[in-house]
Amino acid sequence: MSHDTPARPADPQAIARAADILGKARNPVIAGLGCDVDGVRAALQLAARIGAAIDHCSIAHERVELRTLADSGVMNTTVSEARHRADLIVLAGAGAVAWADHGKALADGGGLYSWRGDRGVLCLATGEARPAHVAVNGDVATLGDGLPLHRIVSLIRARLGGRPIGPLPSNGPSAEAIDAVALQMKSASFGVIVVDPEEVDHVTFDAIQGLIKDLNAETRFTSLSVPAKHHGRGANLVSAWTTGDRLPVGMGRGYPEQDDWRFDAERLVTSGEADALLWIGVLGGDLPAWSGRVPTVALIHHGAKANTADVSVEVGVPGVTHGGVLTDSIRDGFTYLEAKSPQPLPTVASVVAAIEAAIAGAAP
Amino acid sequence: MMIRLKGGRVVDPVSGATTVRDVYLKDGRIVAAPTGETIDETYDCTGKIVMAGGVDVHSHIAGGNVTMSRLLLPELHVSEAPGAEGMPFSTAKWSGWEIGRLYAEMGFTTVVEPALAPSQAMQTHLELADIPIIDRGALTVVGNDDHFLSLLRDREGAAALRDSIAWLVTQSRGLGIKVINAGGPAAFHSGLRTFDLDDVVPHYGVSSRQIVQTLLTAAADIGIPHPLHVHANNLGVPGAPKTIADTIAAAEGRPLHFAHIQFYSYGKDAEGGMTSGAEAIARSLADAPNITCDVGQVMFGPTVTISLDLMKQWQGAAYASPKKFSLTDGDAEGGGVVPLVYKKTNWVNQLQWAIGLELFLLSPDPWRVLMTTDHPNGGSFTTYPQIIHLLMDRGERERWMEKMPEKAKERTGLADLTREYTLEEIAIMTRAAPAKLLGLFDRGHLKEGAVADVAVYDDLADKSAMFGSAALVFKDGRLVVRDGRALGWVHSKTSILSADYDSQMDRRMGDYITDRYGVGPSAFSVPQAAFGDRDVFEAVPCLK
Structure with missing residues (x-):
């Protein structure tokens, strides 16, 4: 005690x-x-x-995040490592934006790694949400505001792997926009996808991990889950x-x-x-x-x-x-x-x- | 209370030749035969073997990555049987409680976790404190963190480097220091996928060799009893015996301990295929009395590899079985967890098994080549009794080798090795040597004044049975195991070093930590208050 x-x-x-x-x-x-x-x-x-x-x-920490770990494994990092090392922060879903703004943990770009270069920020399927308190050099990139996160993740994975994608919905991004985001992610030296297990199911969480493993074939990418309550x-x-x-x-x-x-x-x-x-x-x-x-x-x-x-x-x-x-x-x-x-x-x-x-x- | 262990064959090379005699325990210590004092309890050890409690220098039993392996692989440790009354979680597979029970039932009483990451020190110590019966310790992982690499890059003086290491050991409550693929994890963060002794960490301009040599100097300056514990570069790579030889040369005669050296004992044939490199390693060891190692024996079956060597774990992920892994880019190293199956039908796995045994049998000195499986990386610590059996019984080795694929047989010299370990050599390798190496001079032997950690075994021809189930085990003079079964929960200590350092280092590290994490250094401390009424730590003096 x-x-x-x-x-x-x-x-x-x-x-x-x-x-x-x-x-x-x-x-x-x-x-x-x-x-x-x-x-x-x-x-x-x-x-x-x-x-x-x-x-x-x-519940979400257990049934989404830890379940996925046991189902297929995860690649992850810490908030402080993401803050200092990441040259691309990917906010996946509105919950990731809300967390980043609430705790302001990524509000400054860190300063330990002078060689890191500029920090990009990319919003995936965040609806209209954009971060107000995440350090970024330049504009925040976005993709798929009108689509569910799992759909966007699947599209990016397909294009990263050079696979064809079917007809895109009229309210969704163009194939060119998807390819541009895939290239942005591949070009990062150390990218971090932030996701809130509270707003995804374990299948989506698993797909995000799959995307990260795919990206690691050529560069370094990892994930950060919004901490459990x-x-x-x-x-x-x-x-x-x-x-x-x-x-x-x-x-x-x-x-x-x-x-x-x-x-x-x-x-x-x-x-x-x-x-x-x-x-x-x-x-x-x-x-x-x-x-x-x-x-x-x-x-x-x-x-x-x-x-x-x-x-x-x-x-x-x-x-x-x-x-x-x-x-x-x-x-x-x-x-x-x-x-x-x-x-x-x-x-x-x-x-x-x-x-x-x-x-x-x-x-x- | 005076306890008499009566008439056993006492195998304790530190105190002298093996003889049949009585051993006395009082107030938690080994004492001389009393004269006139009442004997409170007598245990008849006639026909049995009496040894000091076992000491394990390298076993992953606690910490964030160990728990990550629990979470990654629930299917490998499904609990199925209730435990004994009053011993909750004793049969909870892969729990800390089960670890303590299983070690004690084999007669082991001190175990060291070799990967105490300073940023995760609290979790490691919380887990260690929940491992019952046995004493614990942990080695602080250094050499890959940004603070240390920046000091090297900035050409800081030896005093600052020394003090930064002393600060980390003290703050994290380690018993020694360990470096993992020096510079490799830092290089992996920056995208490199291989790293050798003279490769340079990107952005820091510091080579692996420089890191190892700096740490050797710091360890000596601080007076850390345990030699620098080195997980070398090129783990698992055919040709790594050269890395070991180069690292020995880099040590320049100073004490250095290689962890799980079996994983570096892979030679290459003309086509680049894997062969045994055990003889080359044995020669290197014979020529360098300053070097110690533990073997990291591979045993067959499903297991999980747990390592802070991110680069190696990323490469190993391709061979994961089942096909899943975790990789954490942490502050400094982080960690990787990759499940593996060592198969009897796989010639590479058979060769790994044989190479481990070759290393034991070619060992120039039981004081310098210690028994481990690098639990759980080469196999579970619960296979120690089988390993002892294989070392003590050539016939047992031949039985195992009957099933070895020809492709493995032709690449190892194991069949030609006739050596059989003696009980005295086993006592040195599993007790006296690891205790001495860790600076735990009050254990590993049964001399007067030693901690009364004692294991009594039935003297059986079947060494697997003998060492798998101790007849009696005493921890601090208290009977904790009888007939191979733990009798209840007692809680022992975690041994820690307390190193001196210039108080300016508190301020410097405090500033760095605040910059890095936005929290003060107290967030990293492991205060006694965190354990409440439990008295967890026992200090071990530095040599200086």
Whole structure:
């Protein structure tokens, strides 16, 4: 457990009620999982103890990005490497533009590699969206504003490979425009395609990776995914080294099993298969409406709005009220964050461990 | 508590000749035979072999690329059996928990992860801390990052170079330093696809040789106990024995450790085809007592290669099986993960297997040629018992070679090698030598005062069975394995160096990191607070 100030123990009565709900459940689910590394570790231990399914609310990170990794592999880079090294940033889809503008992570061109040369920016199927906060020399190039991303990616791949393309839609680009973009990408020394897994399916994500592998035959290209929300990246990494697999994982058989459908938290609850829910939402997201179908224990951050859980436990926020380890999306690595305004609130890890201890104590 | 291991055959060349005697453990240490003191527990080791706990100098057990391999290849590690009560995740395949259990059950008690990327240090240490039972350590990867290459390009003085390396080791909590295809990953970022010892990294004007020599100087100046750990250029390339010989010459007599040297022991025939280069490597090693290596033995079956050698991994991606890979252009190296199958029906794979064994059997000195599979790159660490069997039993080798394709047989001298390793040589190669090489002088042997990490084996003719399942294992004097089964979770330590450096380096590195990442240097530190109440680290002194 990571905390800089002595944590106040959680309300013993709430722990006892939470342990009662989760301990007697035949098929419990742990979900949300928006918390720090210690919280995820504790939740996985609890899942092993009570045979729970465990999932994170960053569904797209798992079912699109990490699924594609397992299906066919990926080539990727970090934000900081893209910022300094990329001479072509390709924003694929409006979500990529929104992310670039929101975090401004690519707002300056970096300066470590003096030989890089000019930075180009290319928007693929971004609708009308254009970045306002991405460093660029010259104009932002665009292709396929009116077409879906998967169609544009397929067209570019075909032309890069010298393959013919069928009739183009009237609202789409000309063959010449597609060829010009293919040439622009091939001419880059280090190109980076930015994509938001939240707005594509795994087939499109896979096609983008295919395009990148094709480009690497002659130059260097790679990808950057918009970071998962609510610490989804970190939670999945902790799960991978703890269970061997990404989330969701089921522990009902006494060993971890990974299955996106069987252990989908929402499906388990709404289908009636699950009979109790532990929701961990200290870093978000909010307790979902479907949680009302089963007895629910919710760990929520201090000051969160009242929710509908049967048992709510207020916990501190890592990096704010207590120290904790979270992923830093700029460099895609874990970082220990000290408390900005320490408060003696319990951590997720301490509360989950207390629930587990109470369940163990009550076991026959 | 005084523990007596009674009547075993103690194989510990560091303390002396093999004899039948008692070994005593107290308060986590090996102690002399007590006089008058009560013995609290006695374990009858009659007829058994008693050794120090095993030490592994190079095994990829933690970090971002190891976890990337978990995510890339779920089909290779489907869990199927519940673990023992009170040992959650003990049977979760490829988990850190399983790694700790499997090593301990073979009698290994210290394992070093050889690729600690400074920008990803926290993840590596989080993963290491979650590996139960065994002690851990990690080697900080240096030499390919922009900061270091810029210092070389700008002709900074030796003190600045030394301090920058000392800063990285200390900040990342490494136990030593390692360089990977020196300059190669940096060159790959810039589009190059091959890189040799005298090739120059584009835009920096720095050769691979210059990087290696600078790091050798820095390691000596800092007093890092472990020699510079080198993943050389030209991994897997026929003709690489020359690269090894050239790199040995570049070391100019200074201590240097070659990682997984089997992957460089490929000669060329007149048509350029692959042959064994083991004899050339053995000659190079015999002539250079300053050089150590681990073998990186290939064993058959599906596995995954994990490396920060981006250039090599991109080339290897064409041979991926199953056909998928990941390649991360990270800050400095990044990493590549490529699955492979070493097939008994493939003559190249058979030749790789044979070359590894040749290297062991031609070894001039068990203190200098250590056992590894470069887990998981050549095969899993769980094949160590089979490798020991092959080394100790010529008949076992002949049985394996019966199935070897002729094309492989005619390209290796393995069939002519009659040497059989002794238990004493095994004890040196898998215990004493790696511990000494890592600067972990309190282990790898059973002398008085040593850490009470002890493995007791049944004395069996079948060495695979003997070393695959230790009869008893003690970690810090505590019984952790009995009859080849771990008894529960205990948590051990990660050994780290604490190197001195000029405090100006804090400011310089802080400025650089802030420029590069837009975050302060604290984002890269690995504070004890990150592990809360868990006491994770144990400091090892530098030699200076």
